[in-house]
Amino acid sequence: MRKIPTLFIRDARFKVTEGPHPDCQWVLDGEGRATEKLDGTNLRLTVRAGQVVRVEKRRNPGKTQKAQGIFEPWYVDADPEAPADRYLFEAVQHTDVSAWPDGEHSAEALGPKIQGNPLALDQHRCVAFDLHAPVYAEVPRGYDGLREFLRECESLFQPGALAEGLVFHHRDGRRAKIKRKDFDW
Known part of the structure; x- marks a missing residue:
């Protein structure tokens, strides 16, 4: 990425x-x-037959990676059991992907417990950049x-x-x- x-x-x-x-x-x-640039957490959702089959979150390089010449972010699997990823999975659960085409979709997870909720949303959800970003x-x-x-x-x-x-x-x-x-x- x-x-x-x-x-x-x-x-x-x-x-x-x-x-x-x-x-x-x-x-x-x-x-x-x-x-519109939405203020949340960047995800990549893999969709097959209208179902999310993989949830990945963006990782930015830390000091050690930057010292090694790694400056671009990458995706890692989100963990449904990890407390830090709880609201990402809640956002996925509240997002209807039934009409999304099969493939990987970069998206933003938004909602009450994500990034301070600057949009004052009442529920977590995901917005796919390639399908639903407001123009x-x-x-x-x-x-x-x-x-x-x-x-x-x-x-x-x-x-x-x-x-x-x-x-x-x-x-x-x-x-x-x-x-x-x-x-x-």
């Missing part, structure tokens, strides 16, 4: 600057579509415009809540992200 680059270069405080990330110029050129029809494509847009950008997934940010998707598979907290307000 490749980490999604942030649309703009970061400064020493880890806030974005006006300089575009070299791999993300396509967004500023108006290419791709913008989906914003029109978004600005420059630093100033995106900063102002994200300041008060309402979630399409949970109206009344603020969106965490945006993920831009290019037809060729490239992606770029920008979050509200990336900006120095």
Whole structure:
């Protein structure tokens, strides 16, 4: 799994600057579509015949892996018996995958006990990025415009809540992200 680059270069405080990330110029050129970045836990669900047959969670490299030159995250099996994975499996149980095509689907687990529940959801659930990520029809494509847009950008997934940010998707598979907290307000 490749980490999604942030649309703009970061400064020493880890806030974005006006300089575009070299791999993300396509967004500023108006290419791709913008989906809502949902704030939860990243999963990969394997679906067969309308049933989830495997649940994996994302692992980010730690200090030891980074010292070994490993910088990209990967997936590991989630454990239905592990207390730390309890709410991930609850999210899977509350997600209807009966119409999902067979295959592996990257998704976000959301809900009351996941990442502080910024969308104020009353139940855990999963949202597949390739099938159900909410799409914003029109978004600005420059630093100033995106900063102002994200300041008060309402979630399409949970109206009344603020969106965490945006993920831009290019037809060729490239992606770029920008979050509200990336900006120095």
